[in-house]
Amino acid sequence: MKVVIISNNPMVRESYRGRIDVCFVDGSYRDVLIRTRDACHQGHRLLSHPLSGSVKPNETLYKSIMISKEAARADRESVELMEKAIFTADKFGPVRRNWQERERKDFQLVDLTLIDSAVESAENDLGYF
Template identity: 45%
Template sequence: MVIITNNPMVKENITKKCIFFKDKTYVEVLKECRKLIHEGYELLSHPLYGSVKPNETPFRSVIMKEGKALDLNSVTLIEEAINTAEKFQGNKNTPNWPEKILDDFRVIDYDIFDNTLKRIQYI
């Protein structure tokens, strides 16, 4: 299992998994996932999970696993996610939030990520 994230809270709290922490934007994290998908990885979590819009939060964490071949479902999901995120960013960029609001977004991303990780491990 591999985790791609730009959320420092995920990096700090998840120590037993392979984490690729990227100091990148929301869309750039999705594009990193796309690169891995084209190398044979598969999405385990939806790249747009949660109800926070891609232009509201700067944080995204995605769970993936190594696959055996190009997974077309993952390709479709990540391309749609990138297009959606870029469309939202094109309409209105992510605000320059104060640190307290950024902390809230870190917690939201971490909480959704952690719950998703727990569900995946029980499947």
């Protein structure tokens, strides 16, 4: 696979173990955005939308984003999209609720299915698979 998933979602890490490299971030939704933005500055290309899902950044704890494994010259569009996503997430502010385990699992599942949907598309894209 020529892709990497940056994620703070344990369900994504488990689901893709042995299939796709998951760069696990032990941190917040925002931390995943920052890590991804930094990777884009280093020349990795953004492959899935950072604000995937209609669950808002101040509600869900989890985020998974797909980037290219290879790094080339920094891609302006990738960096810009990440900057806009961070700006939008900051507008909503941090998650203010203490989610129970059941809800955490549901958020993890929704995030997993969103990244699954990107992986499914990427699998037909020989440039990355």
